[in-house]
Amino acid sequence: xxxxxxxxxxxxxxxxxxxxxxxxxxxxxxxxxxxxxxxxxxxxxxxxxxxxxxxxxxxxxxxxxxxxxxxxxxxxxxxxxxxxxxxxxxxxxxxxxxxxxxxxxxxxxxxxxxxxxxxxxxxxxxxxxxxxxxxxxxxxxxxxxxxxxxxxxxxxxxxxxxxxxxxxxxxxxxxxxxxxxxxxxxxxxxxxxxxxxxxxxxxxxxxxx
Numbered sequence: 001x002x003x004x005x006x007x008x009x010x011x012x013x014x015x016x017x018x019x020x021x022x023x024x025x026x027x028x029x030x031x032x033x034x035x036x037x038x039x040x041x042x043x044x045x046x047x048x049x050x051x052x053x054x055x056x057x058x059x060x061x062x063x064x065x066x067x068x069x070x071x072x073x074x075x076x077x078x079x080x081x082x083x084x085x086x087x088x089x090x091x092x093x094x095x096x097x098x099x100x101x102x103x104x105x106x107x108x109x110x111x112x113x114x115x116x117x118x119x120x121x122x123x124x125x126x127x128x129x130x131x132x133x134x135x136x137x138x139x140x141x142x143x144x145x146x147x148x149x150x151x152x153x154x155x156x157x158x159x160x161x162x163x164x165x166x167x168x169x170x171x172x173x174x175x176x177x178x179x180x181x182x183x184x185x186x187x188x189x190x191x192x193x194x195x196x197x198x199x200x201x202x203x204x205x206x207x208x209x
Contacts, residue, residue: 002077024079024118027160031125032072034154037146038065038132045139054138064131068124072157075121079164082117085110108175111168115183118164125158126190133201137208148205155198162187 002010002021014021042062045051051058089110092103132151137144165187173180 002080003073020083021076021080023160024082024121024164025076027118027125027157027164028072028075028079028121029157030153030160031121031128031157032069032076034125034128034132034150034152034157035065035069035072037150037153038062038128038135039069041135041139041143041146041150044143048140051140058135058139061131061135065128068128068131072121072124072128075117075124079117079121082114086114104175108172111172112176112179115165115168115172118161118168119183119186121161122158122165122187122190125154125161126194128154129158129194129198133197136201137204141208144205144208148202151198151201155194158190158194162191 002013002025005013010021014026039062042058042065045058046055046062086107089103089106092099092106094100094103129151132147132154135147137147139147165183169180169183172183
């Protein structure tokens, strides 16, 4: 399990000539760090007398950031293994017309599965960004920079995962354009106004320093 490795060991694997882990796993880690930083700010706010008015708000938010952190952590390994099915499907026999048809259908099926993993990363990263934006400058003033860092990490995770979806859609659209186009539209919804949201959040937080 990649998530059980030391950071230095994971980075060694990332730097190696192995195709996995790659950008998809790195994207999930970036998103998970964003969620973790949101949890950290909530933990540093809850229980503080001067933030009593927002305590319930942050208790609710930390439940959501922790759920997303868990999801994105799982996606680190899921993404590393996502393309295995595609590779195996290309190894299927193609001696007869029936075998060719079976192989072609299996390849398409596995490409779709491979696209769904980074799509899940996109979904989760966008949720992290929206949560951190809701937290805004409400939390512990001494930790507000961590909200900004978390949002920037999640934005990196989101935009990185988009690349991993699109590289799979490049093949899929030649075989099932309708399915691919539905995913392109979903990607657009994740990216809608997201850079503006993160930029404004970043500026709002910097204004408190």
